[in-house]
Amino acid sequence: MQRLSSSSFTRTPVTRQALTCRHILWDWNGTLLDDVWLCVEIINELLHKQHLPAVTRDQYRNLFDFPVRDYYQKLGFDFEQTPFEQIGTEFMDHYRRRWRECSLHSQAEEQLQRFFDAGMTQVILSAAQVSLLDECTRFYRIEKYFGAVLGLDHHYADGKVEIARNYMQDIEIDPQHIVFIGDTSHDALVAQEIGVNCILYVNGHHPAEKLTPWQWPIIHSLQELQQLISIHPYP
Structure with missing residues (x-):
C-alpha cells in the first residue's frame, strides 16, 4: 500500500453527517480510558x-x-x-x-460492543507502551474487541505517526473507510498524516479549544458515535 501523507488527501470538513466506516482506530488514554x-x-x-x-x-x-x-x-x-x-x-x-x-469512559464498552457485533475491525493506536496496553485491555476485559494493539516499545510517549504509517502500509483498506477516534490534537495530526477520517472527543487530554482548529467532528459523549459512524462492515 502506498504511504499516505498530509498532502495526499483533502480533509473532510466538519459535518454531523454519518461517516461510512469499516475500520476503527481507537486512541487509548483519554479516549477509552478516563485517566x-x-x-x-x-x-x-x-x-x-x-x-x-x-x-x-x-x-x-x-x-x-x-x-x-x-x-x-x-x-x-x-x-x-x-x-x-x-x-x-x-x-x-x-x-x-x-x-x-481509572475507569473506562462512559459508553466506551457499549460502543466497542456495538462495532464488534457489526463485524467491524477495531484497533488501538496509542503512544503508550504495548506491554501496558495489553495489560490494560485484559484488566478491563475488552481485549476481544481488538484485532490489534499498536503502541511503542518504550514509555517516553514521543508520538504515534510512524506507528500509524507503518500500519497503513500493512493493510488493504480504503483510508476513507477508516475512522480514528481520539482526544488530542496529536490524534488529529495522525489522522491527517495517514489520510483517514477523525472524530475528536473533548473529555480527554485536550479541551475543545485545541481540537476545534482541526476541523474534524467533535463529540462530548462516546454515545454520539452512533450518529456519526455509519456501520459498513466487510461482506
Whole structure:
C-alpha cells in the first residue's frame, strides 16, 4: 500500500453527517480510558518534588502535548538538572502503580460492543507502551474487541505517526473507510498524516479549544458515535 501523507488527501470538513466506516482506530488514554485526573495528580507530585508550581486540570489539558518532552519543558522541568528520561520513568512508575484506579469512559464498552457485533475491525493506536496496553485491555476485559494493539516499545510517549504509517502500509483498506477516534490534537495530526477520517472527543487530554482548529467532528459523549459512524462492515 502506498504511504499516505498530509498532502495526499483533502480533509473532510466538519459535518454531523454519518461517516461510512469499516475500520476503527481507537486512541487509548483519554479516549477509552478516563485517566486525565490521574495524570494531573502524578504530574503535580513530580512538580512538587522539583519545587515547581502545581497545575489545575484545565491548565494540564491546555499544556499537555506530544512529544511529552516538550510538554515537560512547558511545565518548567529543567533537563540539565533532571534528565527527561528520569522524569518520564518516574511518571510511568507512578502511573503503572495506579492506573487500575481509572475507569473506562462512559459508553466506551457499549460502543466497542456495538462495532464488534457489526463485524467491524477495531484497533488501538496509542503512544503508550504495548506491554501496558495489553495489560490494560485484559484488566478491563475488552481485549476481544481488538484485532490489534499498536503502541511503542518504550514509555517516553514521543508520538504515534510512524506507528500509524507503518500500519497503513500493512493493510488493504480504503483510508476513507477508516475512522480514528481520539482526544488530542496529536490524534488529529495522525489522522491527517495517514489520510483517514477523525472524530475528536473533548473529555480527554485536550479541551475543545485545541481540537476545534482541526476541523474534524467533535463529540462530548462516546454515545454520539452512533450518529456519526455509519456501520459498513466487510461482506
